[in-house]
Amino acid sequence: xxxGFVKKVDSSFDKTLAKVxxxxxxxxxxxxxxxxxxxxxxxxxxIDFPRxxxxxxxxxxMAHRAISAExxxxxxxxCNVIVYEKENSVWIGIMKPTxxxxxxxxxxxxxxxxxxxxxxxxxFENM
Numbered sequence: 001x002x003x004g005f006v007k008k009v010d011s012s013f014d015k016t017l018a019k020v021x022x023x024x025x026x027x028x029x030x031x032x033x034x035x036x037x038x039x040x041x042x043x044x045x046x047i048d049f050p051r052x053x054x055x056x057x058x059x060x061x062m063a064h065r066a067i068s069a070e071x072x073x074x075x076x077x078x079c080n081v082i083v084y085e086k087e088n089s090v091w092i093g094i095m096k097p098t099x100x101x102x103x104x105x106x107x108x109x110x111x112x113x114x115x116x117x118x119x120x121x122x123x124f125e126n127m
Contacts, residue, residue, distance in 0.1 A: 003100070005124045006093035013051050016090050016127070017083050023126050024081065027119040029057040032078050052084040062116045069108040076100050079120060092127055094120045
């Protein structure tokens with residue numbers, strides 16, 4: 001998959017979520033949004049679905065640099081991180097900012113995307 005890093009982890013959903021949040025914090029990210037897909041599917045569609053959480057993570061310094069380089073880049077922010085249960089296992093996924101911004105011709109923004117991706121990759125590798 002080109003647009004993100006995804007792997008199965010050997011931990012419970014709650015422990016994985018706590019560790020992901022701590023690792024993001026260590027890299028300077030804050031959680032801006034939390035979408036509980038399981039809850040929303042039940043509420044809106046009356047569908048039972050496994051646990052699936054989408055975190056909108058933002059590193060304020062990196063976001064400032066990105067928006068300063070290209071004002072409309074907010075359309076692609078924040079960085080999404082997912083934690084979900086599938087087939088009795090827990091998985092995490094982290095987007096690749098370089099892929100999300102691949103079509104943008106702004107070199108400064110490409111540099112920011114690369115730096116953010118390196119931070120997110122460290123989070124992923126520490127899981």
